[in-house]
Amino acid sequence: MDIKTLYDADFINLITAKTAFDTLTTAFGQHHESWQQEVINRLNNSQWTGTASEHAKARIQLLDNELQAAKQELTLVGTALHEASEGFAAAQAHLISALDDAKAKKMTVAPDGGITWDNDPKSANFAGTDAEAQAQLISKRITAALTEADHADQTISARLGHLATNASNGTGLDSATAKADTDAARKLEDVPPAGTDPNSVKGWWNSLTDAEQQRMILNHPDQVGGLDGVPAAARDQANRINLQHGKQDLQRQLDGLGPEPKQFLGYVKGEPVPNPKYDEWKRQHDDLEDKMKGVKAIEDRLNKPVDASHPPTYLLGFDTNGKGHAIVAVNNPDTADNVSTYVPGTGARLGGVGGDIDRSDLMVASANAANKKAGDPATTSSITWIGYDAPQSIIPEAADDTYAKNAEDKLHSFETGLRATHEGKPSNNTILGHSYGTTTVGYTLRDKGLPVDNVVLIASPGAGVEHAKELGVDPSHVFAAQGDDDIIKYAAPEDLGGAWSNVENNIGAWTGFNDNPDHHVAFGRDPSVDQFGAHILPTSPGTGHSDYWNNGSASLRAMGEAIAGKPIS
């Protein structure tokens, strides 16, 4: 299919044909029901018995089965036409979006797909210094849209051809054939529900043909995109659709808020009187703008030209529910040798995903550096996992471990899915939490177990355990770091035992009887004390709570080494 054909295509004829077939199917069904009442019921209620009666009833039952099968086959024609129209419309929308973006970037797209632009910085039509990279991205989108349309075309041709053959040679009257066709069509609609074991999901996904997988992505991106056990490339494709839908929905909501109300209703004795409508408008506006900021950060990273510091990015999860969620992988976790999942803590939300992706980029670069220095060609993927509802305030939300408990099933499912979809030799997997994210990681390891090789706890307010061995991972592969300027060490224990232990140890330290005091923080023993039993990662002097990823820092280098499975410097 070429650009003009898809751009100009009017799919109304498919809708009309679908409606006509539905009408025909309904009429056929009504005739069938009438026939059942007028013929079969009367016959069954008659007093006719004997051999001739049995033969007649058997033949009529067979005819009834054939009519039922025919109705099923007719229904499938309507379904096929409907799905075809949706598939073509989606492809056309993607093409138009790419062409609109080309126009906005002052580029011209020729009918054969060639893209031209003005390179002269003095020209009014100058397309910018990154025009070539942008043109490549747009070209890929155009090609993808045309491929999508070709795919829809081939699918509808094959399905209608099959049903037409069944109709013409009579096999469509066979109950078994109609059932098989119905099952095949249903298979294209039924997506395993969220929470299904990722290994079962992977089995289901593998049972689909390439074409069926494509249809599943295009027809059900909201379900496929978040389903653990679906390979990363497919989730990425689905979530890019979800991202655009989410963006459009957020914009609609922003537009629907209307103009900003007056902040104050007036003044009484010189004091402003707050306007409740303004307060509500502002709350909604700021929430939507925050989510839109996250959407744009994801778009920017997905569209960034690939280079050594910016590997390909995969969107493994996205929604705008609550404060919004996003799961973004730098490099493909299904093919990487080392796979790390980074779980951020308090404040983690869709709106802040940009800063978390920055950190994943740096961790991949750091792991790559560790591998290169060791002469190891291994590759690394780092996934930012904002797949849970994190506390949004230090006080009071971060003092509540409910957020960590509620995340356990989701994190367990995600990590199980990573194992299920990984290709070839099992990867060296790391779970890396920061701040409250370490509590989420620790609780999940303690209560559900995680299929990981390494655990990294950065700036932890406690992982819900007293010793690394309680995490279910070899303690020699449990790492912890705490900067000298990080106030997390002062997050006082939420339980009496931990608080009392701190009192005893502080007295011991002050009186000189204890030169290696134990320490407890909000949710258990501080992972950075010797008694916890973790391998302590170095940090640079002056490292505060969000400084662990600073360029050139000892902690960033150590995280890369831990993720790459290399000795810590």
Add this chain to the structure above:
Amino acid sequence: MSETRNTRNTRNTRNIRHARRSAAAAALAAATLLLAACGANTVPERSKPTVTLDQAKKQVDGYLADILAKLPVKPTAGSGDFSDLECDHDDVGPHGRKQTARGYDFGDVPSAPKAETAAAFRTFLTDRGFQPTSDATGPDWIKLKNPKDDFLAVLDGVSDASHNLSLRVSSPCVWPNGTPPA
């Protein structure tokens, strides 16, 4: 007996709950004080005007070009685009500052030119006022920082065991437009 025991258990449970609430309250109070203290020290510092992000990128490239000109080895590939990092991402703020960085790989450099490179790197930058950072004692890297502008230059993989030598220059946290948002 049974009744007495139950009463005692109930009292104990209440005491534990009360103690937990007290501990949680103490934790929150401590955290509040600490955040306030942290904020008092760092927020004004972080809120000061800086060079812009574009200027920081030019400075990074300037340092890289100057350093490369003095080294006896050549990069194995281009530098790629800048890597930006959001500063104070999940700290008390203010939010919006960024670090930027980029660098080069030199591949598996033999011992002699590697030692020459390390010496040239150190000499050139210390002559320009760069100083070793306090954690630059690792066996495999040289970290030098310019106290005048806080730009950091790292030569990594300088030990004989390393199969890759790399150079990276990074900026301090800067406001994209040079000033914090109003």
